[in-house]
Amino acid sequence: MALKRVALEASTSVAELVRALASGLAGGVITPDELLGQVRKGIQVMEKIPTIFDRGDDFKVLPKPREGCEWVFAGEGRPTEKLDGTNVRLTIRSGHVVRVEKRRNPSKLQKQQGIIDGWYVDADEHGPEDRWIFEAVRGTEFQGWPDGEHSAEALGPSIQGNPLGLARHMVVPFNLEIPVYDDVPRTYDGLRGLFQHLESRFAPGHLAEGIVFHHPDGRRAKIKRKDFPGGAGKSR
Structure with missing residues (x-):
């Protein structure tokens, strides 16, 4: 298409x-x-991360593993914290940001035309709609980032309601700093119960928004607290 x-x-x-x-x-x-x-x-844009359970008519997850995510329930993959902010992609050269892109999702009309996956477009440093993305970029130290393109999450007080209660804006790269959880259950009831008390490793004192499982071969799958009926508990 x-x-x-x-x-x-x-x-x-x-x-x-x-x-x-x-x-x-x-x-x-x-x-x-x-x-x-x-x-x-x-290819990176096409890789929309699937939710590990099927969804019901109310869009909440059901206790039925999603086809293609069997590896999660087999105990494979590393569980990391899912951060709820604005998805961006940064190009780094010698510790400096040379390009800032943001994810754009297809419109309703585009979805009707068969365009279902998002893509990255350049963010506008002088556009009010991208103000907080660049605020997050300015609030981040990039000297330790290797050269290349990094998918990341822009977080902070003015982004997505700031569910983690952060005091400043920043960018967190998916491949460098996302916290890993140990002993995460791989069942519907186990995960639903876990999210009632799972604390964010990135912002202690706040509940984690979700988990992304990373398979060694590059596959990923996710589950969010709000995917469960009742939201599996509320943010502290």
Whole structure:
């Protein structure tokens, strides 16, 4: 659907679009590394993290493991804290941020057109809608971050209601600083009970928003406190 939309905007067919891309590669207009870079970004965007249980008509989870998440219930994967903020992607060079992107989700119309996955777009440093993202960037030290692109969460007093009660804005990278939990249950009742008292490792004194399981092969799956009927307890 995405290729079809681009082809439509270019007044051509998908087949011609693919041939034009191949011609661009052959003619040196675009390099293989540039193309692979965009493909890798697309793969990252496509990886929408599934919830580990099926959902009912009320959109709350049911005690039925979701197909494809069997590995979680088999005890595989590392459970980390899920942070509830604004999803961003930062490009780092020599300890400095050279690009700030934010996640954009498809509109209702786009979903009707078959576009279901989100993507990253450049954030506007001077736009009021991205003010707090850049406030979080300015409040974060990047000297220890390796060069490259880092998916992360922007958090703070003016972002998503600040469920963790943070005193300042900051960016937390998913691959560097997210706390890991030990001995997490892998059953519906066990997880529902856990969320009634599971404290955030990132902001002690506040309940954790959820857990993301990371498989060694790169797969991920999640469960949030509010996914359960009744929300599995309220924030402290």
